[in-house]
Amino acid sequence: MHPTARVWTADGIGLVSRFPVDDLELNALHARAFGGAVEQVTPWAERLERHALTWVGAFDVGRLVGFVQVCWDGGSHAFLLDTAVDPGWQHRGIGTGLVRAAADDAAAAGCEWLHVDFEAHLEPFYLERCGFRPTSAGLLRLPGRQRAEGA
Template sequence: MAVEVVSRFPVDDEVLSALHARAFGGDAVETPWRVRLAGHALTWVGAFDDGRLVGFVQVCWDGGAHAFLLDTAVDPRWQHRGVGRRLVLAAADDARAAGCRWLHVDFEPDLEEFYLDGCSFRPTRAGLLAL
């Protein structure tokens, strides 16, 4: 697999929105990713196959010890090939290099094996409040 993993790559809103739609289903509604990432992300990481974006993850943070993994997305044609794991590990390396001590992630039950076994997160208790 010749996938290149790149941190803080120049984001094309249309391309990233289309990847997000393919990964999560639904229509490709263009999202202002560049503005969001510039304002809120510690880092973001893309996976590229011959220049084509096939995976993405972002890391937000509190400006201190805690970072938060968001929007892990892999094109369905590239899933189950290690791309997501490489994205998450690269994002963790970026957060560690920035001085973060903790990387948090929330996930649906069907992703437990990916995050706990594949990416070495440990289970914790957490809460969620719908706003």
């Protein structure tokens, strides 16, 4: 897949699939969106190219203000990860647009199911605004992978 651009909002926010990722810019967006410190992780571009079916960025006059990625099993199941919108741009429909664009990309790749895990306070966003339905799921924290702060 090649980068695909769509103008999504009336105020000109552009959604771009598989955009060239700047690691520092994406790390900074995640820090702002999730309220943490800027962390240097394995380079985003490398991880996305290796593991993601697609990723979508939301841009306001060239500034990255939102992001989501989709990983997959190579078949009919895709998994939504890392949905983030800069706090200054939240509550404008950008997150919903990102999820819809990611779902469109996954469907275009032949996926039948898009899975997402989320914390309880995000239920209205994912279930009501994005159209996911609730399911039973499980989560297992693997030993040795906890962050230093105990998250």
